[in-house]
Amino acid sequence: MQRTYTSKVGKGKFLVKGWVAKVRDLGNLKFFMLRDREGTLQVTAKKGVVSDGIIKEVSHLGREDCVAVTGKIVSSKQAPGGRELIPDKIEVIARAQTPLPIDFEGKIESGFDKRFDYRFLDVRNHKVQAIFRVMDRTLKHMRESFERNGFIEINTPVIQAAGAEGGSTMFPIIYYNREAFLRQSPQLYKQIMMASGLDRVYEIGPAFRAEKFHTTRHVSEFLSMDFEMAWIDSEEDVMKVLERLVVDTLKGVKKSCKRELELFQAKLKIPEIPFRRIEYEKAIKMVNKVGAKLKFGDDFMDVEEKKLGEILAKRGIEWYFVTKFPSQIKPFYIMMDGKYSRGLDLAFKGLEIASGGQREHRYGVLVKVMKAKGLDPHQFKFYLDAFRYGQIPHGGIGYGMERMVQKILGLDNIKEAILFPRTPEKLVP
Ligand code: ATP
16 A cells, blocks of 8 residues: 555545654553654544554554554544544554654754754654745745746856855865865856856855854855846846846745745735835935944944844835945955945845845956955956956846745744754754
């Protein structure tokens, strides 16, 4: 007989497989909850109704034993979901040791560290599992949107010789007999691909930052979604694609993750296009009015980002762009118009989700900016070469996938949206 998920059983005989979630022994009546990926099902063994062998088997079951149960589904007023399984065969596939190292059903809250040490148990909790289903669907709907908009998915190296985002957050590794780095982003490679004629590319893959500080929105390894598009007139073209991508994705998630969103009581609002665009100087004025002390050239820190989010939330705005950042705080590859850059950030409820803009595609200007920012162009020859033989105007963004899921579900900490988070303290498991 083929296995059926607990959510799919109807009337008749079925084989279900899963973990023993709860055992109750009322003497002549014994029952347990069987949990699988899709839900739970009560298995009821009543003396006189099932064989003595089954009764004995059930009385030996312990929490998280792994079982395969065959039996008949019958309606039941008392059982959760209004149905229960009357077993005629119980096979114990594996026993679970006791006591369990964490109580993942949430009666006793376990700290982050312990939960991540035993993540395989933690994810048996359906609410925790829901986070990764939302991530799965988010990625799926994004890919669909990219496909509709003519993007090609690419993969570029994670092991790199030079970093794009500056030295302090690079992870050095030993690459045979020389030093290399884990990528901070696919920035340089996706820009190189703009000179290849592929026109519109995206990549979804890990990015690494040796971040020193501890916040609820930073980790050392995150899933970065990056796109780059050619033949643009300005950063406005990038924003248009990005806001469409966000709306497509949210619409998809809202439809395909109803159950998961409900578990988190997450009300997902679909923003209207165009998203609000707020120039950096205006954003500074807005947050300074409520106590911040930013001046031109300062970067938005956590508190100011949140403040701006709160101000806009009062106006019913959850998603917005901040544009026209000062050139001095943007990386060398962003196009500068004197004092202002063509860089942009996309924020969702006061958290930066993506960052990008129009890139500098003119070889001579790029080299000059690199030097002015203290970089040695010789180290970037492989990148600069792409700008010497017909590079076209282009732009794109880098987008943090876990931050997106964090905000969709209202998770306090980004780590919850990562199966095995990497932080300065956490390398195992
Ligand atoms: P922040 O200012 O919040 O530290 P950043 O400006 O360093 O972010 P970018 O280098 O522009 O970020 O990266 C693009 C996107 O990648 C960010 O908007 C964010 O969503 C995500 N991201 C960057 N660093 C991290 C990190 N350490 N952990 C999780 N996500 C990150």
